[in-house]
Amino acid sequence: MPRLAAAIAMVIATAAAANAQQLEAGAVLSFTMGELASQGFEIKAAAQNGSRYVVFMQNDKSAYACEFVNVTTTRCRQIN
Structure with missing residues (x-):
């Protein structure tokens, strides 16, 4: 045993x-929304997820989902 x-x-x-x-x-x-925007990514959609928002950003064939942690902090992960 x-x-x-x-x-x-x-x-x-x-x-x-x-x-x-x-x-x-x-x-x-992982990136922030500001970093992605500076690389040419555009906001394509946004959705509320409980008390947070998820923003979807795309540039050509790359896409990221960004979650607002608070007003100044986001976390973005590649989704494709």
């Missing part, structure tokens, strides 16, 4: 480390 508990703990630790690496990789590709 102790070996099983150790194996489960190792799997959980490995999964947590892999998840942290994925989050770091995604953070490298």
Whole structure:
């Protein structure tokens, strides 16, 4: 039984480390709306998501979804 508990703990630790690496990789590709606008992206649509707004920006074949965190902070992620 102790070996099983150790194996489960190792799997959980490995999964947590892999998840942290994925989050770091995604953070490298995040932009603000200002950065995207300066690169020629245009606002194509906006939608309310609970108490926040999501703005969709597009430039040629690239598209981003930007979530307003607060009045001065946005988080944008590529959606295609």
